[in-house]
Amino acid sequence: MSFRKLGAVILLVSDMRRSIQFYKETLNLPIKKESDEWTEFFNKETVLALHPAKHKENLKSGQHILIGFTANDFDQTVNSLKEKGIVFFKNAKDEGFGKHAIIEDPDGHLISIVKLKENQSENDGFDFLGLVGAE
Template identity: 35%
Template sequence: MARLAYVIKFVADMDRAVAFYSETFGFPVRMRTPFWSEVDAGETTLALHPASDANPAGSCQLGFNLDDLRAFYEKGAVTFSVPPREQHGTLLARMIDCEGAEVSLSG
């Protein structure tokens, strides 16, 4: 089973983005760093990440949590841009959706 766990919003100014989402909507700040910040938006986490050439400011990426990411990967039903690997104590991967957008996966 999969669930929408987070949305990654790519931002030009981390401090301004954290302040905007926490102050405008009252979302509690879970963590704040120059490279990754999170606000608690209910069942889905809003993650803020610095923009880049590949991910311009204002763009977003969906993030799904799967019960068994390795089994999902082994099915081979989708194209993975990054296969599952341990990162920061979590199994992470990225796949390409039907529209060519990259989607983050954790498990």
């Protein structure tokens, strides 16, 4: 079995309108397709899709999922999120690979924001689970 690429990250959400607003207005992700049952955001090659959870047990904890975004301007991104009143799960700090912070979406899904150092490649890999204390 082989895969060409990850086609989409699909999140089950408790409130479509609230989640759409968060990803559209707070994170400024462009909407590719929108409906009451399925909304897609597109950022270059990756699709983030939202789908309403039909059963509450599907929403027990979103903290087992970590969505990672690489920021063009890390400090500006963090400051913008703070201005919007976003609470940080992990405050911004310098790590060995670059700058890193974690926020939560309205359903508790963790969102990592990173700015890699010049000499660090996304292909080098780093321990996101250790960064959130999940090891």
